[in-house]
Amino acid sequence: QHQILVFLSYQNIAEIAQLLDVAELISRLEAVMGEFSQRGAGLVQPVRSVVPLQKHGGFLGLMPAYLAHEDILCTKMVAFYQREQGSSLPTTQATVLLFDPVSGVVSAVMDGEVITARRTAAVSAISAKLLMPRHAEILCLLGSGHQAVSHYEVFTQAFTFKEVRVWSRSKERAEEFARAAGGPVTVCPSVKEAVEGADVIVTATNASEPLLFGKWVKSGAHVAAVGACRPDWRELDDDLMRDAVVYVDSREGAAAESGDVILSGAEVFAELGEMINGSMPAQRDKTTVFKSLGMGIQDAVSAKLVYDKWKSQQ
Ligand SMILES: NC(=O)C1=CN([C@@H]2O[C@H](COP(=O)(O)OP(=O)(O)OC[C@H]3O[C@@H](n4cnc5c(N)ncnc54)[C@H](O)[C@@H]3O)[C@@H](O)[C@H]2O)C=CC1
Numbered sequence: 001q002h003q004i005l006v007f008l009s010y011q012n013i014a015e016i017a018q019l020l021d022v023a024e025l026i027s028r029l030e031a032v033m034g035e036f037s038q039r040g041a042g043l044v045q046p047v048r049s050v051v052p053l054q055k056h057g058g059f060l061g062l063m064p065a066y067l068a069h070e071d072i073l074c075t076k077m078v079a080f081y082q083r084e085q086g087s088s089l090p091t092t093q094a095t096v097l098l099f100d101p102v103s104g105v106v107s108a109v110m111d112g113e114v115i116t117a118r119r120t121a122a123v124s125a126i127s128a129k130l131l132m133p134r135h136a137e138i139l140c141l142l143g144s145g146h147q148a149v150s151h152y153e154v155f156t157q158a159f160t161f162k163e164v165r166v167w168s169r170s171k172e173r174a175e176e177f178a179r180a181a182g183g184p185v186t187v188c189p190s191v192k193e194a195v196e197g198a199d200v201i202v203t204a205t206n207a208s209e210p211l212l213f214g215k216w217v218k219s220g221a222h223v224a225a226v227g228a229c230r231p232d233w234r235e236l237d238d239d240l241m242r243d244a245v246v247y248v249d250s251r252e253g254a255a256a257e258s259g260d261v262i263l264s265g266a267e268v269f270a271e272l273g274e275m276i277n278g279s280m281p282a283q284r285d286k287t288t289v290f291k292s293l294g295m296g297i298q299d300a301v302s303a304k305l306v307y308d309k310w311k312s313q314q
């Protein structure tokens, strides 16, 4: 009898969070992204298929991946929306399916919220580890939603900052974020004031127009840009994109989906995985942007970690 592990939406989120250890996750993500950037035959991950839901201002993304070495077959389905300010509906909903690659039988159905939030922040933390200034003191988060929270958690676990700042278009939300954070967080009244002098800047918003301008960014700072995952959406302006050394998670993904890359005409210098596998250098002394879009292989290793841990506890 085949056992299917079912994590229904919003019911087992705390359990999934407990099973997804950050240090372990970072190490698995480094390995898989390094391998991805070698473009070997052992790793299959097409560029995300996206179905626009024009009527509802949303998109359904399908993110399959097969990792032959570890025999992980997985797909995530993620629905993401641009919502009116004040809407109570969620902006991102994800479900992850793990399969037995021998039979094709589904072995797990997991809520994708924690996996999406934590693996994205863990990937940004890998970019920061390689690209932020050596003695980085100030972390700045733009946005106060799910990704901002997970970036705060992962970054403050992985690094030590003297100051953490947050800006959000809703001051109340930023204040809520600061109250809920596990340490001191300065709420900033504008993006400009939030980012000035910051060593690491995370953009995690649903903006479709640039909100971070190169003229405000300290030379040598590192920007992890997580939002703007559509070809006509932006978080960063042309100056920043053109002046910074630009890294991406996947060159094909960025060419298809990143408005910041496509519309600025900026050159992509390297993939994160190329830095990890040593085929391209980390230009830590320059101003750097890591443009993240999210990859099926990241979900696959995350889901496998959760599944294996869960199974070992049965
Ligand atoms: N790169 C990746 O792998 C992933 C990227 N994302 C993207 O990250 C972004 C943030 O996701 P979540 O934190 O889950 O969303 P969320 O809805 O929880 O938070 C969004 C934040 O953006 C702010 N925001 C919305 N519209 C804005 C605007 N026009 N200008 C400035 N701020 C605005 C909201 O006030 C809120 O603070 C989204 O664009 C999402 O699609 C999400 C998952 C993975």
Ligand SMILES: O=C(O)C1=NCCCC1
Residues within 6 Å of the ligand: 078, 080, 092, 094, 116, 229, 293, 294, 295
């Ligand atoms: O990788 C993901 O998961 C997502 N990427 C961009 C948009 C929402 C989800």
